[in-house]
Amino acid sequence: MSAIIRKIVTVVEETQMEMGRQVSPPTRRAAAIAVIENPFAGKYVEDLSPLIAIGEELGELLSKRAVAALGIDGAKAHSYGKAAAVGENGELEHAAAILHPKMGAPVRKVLGKGAALIPSSKKRSGPGTTLDIPLGHKDAAFVRSHFDGMEVQINDAPRANEIMVAVAVTDSGRPLPRVGGLTVAEIKGEDGLR
Numbered sequence: 747m748s749a750i751i752r753k754i755v756t757v758v759e760e761t762q763m764e765m766g767r768q769v770s771p772p773t774r775r776a777a778a779i780a781v782i783e784n785p786f787a788g789k790y791v792e793d794l795s796p797l798i799a800i801g802e803e804l805g806e807l808l809s810k811r812a813v814a815a816l817g818i819d820g821a822k823a824h825s826y827g828k829a830a831a832v833g834e835n836g837e838l839e840h841a842a843a844i845l846h847p848k849m850g851a852p853v854r855k856v857l858g859k860g861a862a863l864i865p866s867s868k869k870r871s872g873p874g875t876t877l878d879i880p881l882g883h884k885d886a887a888f889v890r891s892h893f894d895g896m897e898v899q900i901n902d903a904p905r906a907n908e909i910m911v912a913v914a915v916t917d918s919g920r921p922l923p924r925v926g927g928l929t930v931a932e933i934k935g936e937d938g939l940r
Contacts, residue, residue, distance in 0.1 A: 749800045750783040752908065754808075755900055756815045764921040773921045775825075777879060777898045777914040778811035780804055787835035787907035797843035801911075804844065806852035808913035813856060816917050821858035824930070825892045825916040827881040828853070829867045833904040841868035844911055853913060854884075861938040862887040873902050879914040885935035890927030891919035 757779070762772045782804075785796060805828075813820045828849060830841035845866050854860035865880035876899045883892035896914045904910040919930070934940050 749780065749803055752781045752783065753900070753903070754781075754811065755779045756811050757898055758815045759896065761921045767922060769921040771918070773916070773918040774816055775881070775896050775914060775916040776812040776815040777896050777912050778808040778815065779877070779898055779900060779910060779912040780808060781900060781903040781908055781910050784832060784836045784840055784907050784909045786840055787833065794839065794843035797840055798847045801844035801846070802848035802852055804911050805849035805913065806856060808911065809853040809856040809915060812913055812915040816915060818917055820856045822917060823857045823915045824883060824918055825881040825894065826853060826857065826860065826884050827865045827879040827896070827914045829877045829879040829912045831869050831871045831875050831877055831904050831910045833906040833908045834870065834872055835906045836870065836909060838868055838870060840909060844909065857884055857915070859935065860884040861935050863938060871904070873905060874899060875904070875910070877910065877912050879912050881914060881916060883919070883930070883933070885938070886928060886933040887939050888928045889919070889930060889933065890925050891923035891930070892916070894920050
């Protein structure tokens with residue numbers, strides 16, 4: 747089953763100043779969001795493998811769109827995250843089927859690596875909901891400067907029989923990080939933690 751996509755929205759956020767201080771280079775993050783038809787809205791279905799396949803398809807499509815929006819090579823990405831919101835006729839397991847079993851591999855392929863788990867969130871909501879996409883460094887979860895999030899919203903999604911799915915990618919960590927911990931320069935990228 748291929749996703750029936752109603753719309754795709756891409757958002758780029760660039761922070762140039764924080765607390766009156768110049769951020770140089772600016773921190774940038776992008777999210778690509780697809781609004782898709784939920785093939786299982788309003789009914790219980792035991793086999794969610796079609797949604798798992800849709801997750802794999804969207805992992806590639808959305809990560810490519812997010813990277814392109816940043817104008818960087820995928821290997822230059824620092825952080826990633828994913829999120830989904832099912833409309834009121836869906837269940838959280840529909841979002842889980844899209845986000846978890848197979849979405850990660852194509853995202854990592856687009857980014858050239860990704861040893862760390864991809865942070866995620868899911869919820870049930872209606873049109874205009876806000877998705878909070880958690881972000882973490884793609885190769886080392888302990889890099890505190892990259893503990894972050896990106897908020898996105900589409901005014902008319904998700905409708906009752908839809909799912910809103912997002913992938914976010916950054917080219918840096920938070921603006922002006924200074925809470926210590928493992929630095930980007932210290933990453934080994936072997937176990938996804940350090």
